[in-house]
């Protein structure tokens with residue numbers, strides 16, 4: 001059977017860093033409040049030259065380099081984003097053009113903070129079915145564009161950035177490497193807990209992220225823990241088999257809650273939320289990229305990924321590197 005190997009990793013963060021103290025100088029908030037409630041200490045914010053496309057391209061190039069691949073090796077490009085630069089052409093085909101890849105196909109996928117898990121799942125299906133021999137899976141987000149910077153309840157939580165993985169097809173000879181399984185869920189009846197109002201690109205009706213934070217929080221740990229258990233059970237694995245948890249980085253309290261249910265010590269959980277804040281669909285590939293490049297995650301390690309976001313959408317993915 002065909003399997004998808006995680007062959008390359010990349011990430012991009014805008015140069016400009018906005019600290020909690022900087023936010024506290026213009027809003028009624030404090031470093032103590034933000035750190036205590038979320039674990040966030042700072043976030044990167046897109047500058048003039050940073051767009052969903054430009055950040056995705058930088059992350060993608062790094063992922064291809066890591067894999068020793070070229071744009072000619074790319075079959076499918078899936079970009080998970082809720083903040084595309086324009087409605088169409090999609091971010092993915094613009095990335096394709098910037099990379100100079102001409103074969104294959106690309107499309108965007110919107111599943112808010114769960115976007116990377118959804119995109120990974122779609123790419124894995126394409127590879128398993130033989131429709132693609134490789135796939136760039138990218139999360140690229142410019143939430144700074146859709147934040148209401150006067151709403152302290154939301155604007156302190158998010159950051160900009162992009163992350164990418166390059167998947168390649170392999171023939172599974174029973175060694176169990178690559179993506180083992182992915183598990184997706186959504187429940188649209190909770191759509192009003194976290195949404196974007198207005199319309200992107202309209203100055204008379206600007207789009208802003210709106211959230212009932214406490215309600216989202218209430219759903220998070222339970223749904224994520226169930227999804228993680230589902231992934232382990234599907235592969236006849238237990239909590240003890242997990243080497244690394246690479247969670248979506250929304251809030252340290254949610255991350256800790258899931259880790260506690262897995263009985264996983266803090267040193268096996270990859271955390272970036274302190275420096276990146278919540279970069280939505282980019283957060284998992286950014287965290288993966290960091291932990292692979294600094295040598296924490298190694299070949300053969302079992303990696304569990306999970307995310308929950310607007311929709312509500314949520315899900316998990318299990319992979320052996």
Ligand code: ACO
Pocket residue numbers: 028029030033034037038113152153154156157194211212213214215216217220249250251278280308309310
């Ligand atoms: N600084 C200071 N005070 C604040 C701030 C701020 N930045 N934001 C809100 N407050 C105040 C509120 O106004 C409120 O004051 P009041 O009691 O006088 O009305 C008080 O703090 C408590 O507000 P809550 O919203 O109830 O605070 P809570 O403890 O729930 O923390 C938070 C808010 C951090 C958003 C939390 O609910 C949370 O993390 N929710 C999860 C949602 C999440 O992470 N979403 C990210 C996107 S979805 C995803 O990716 C999973």
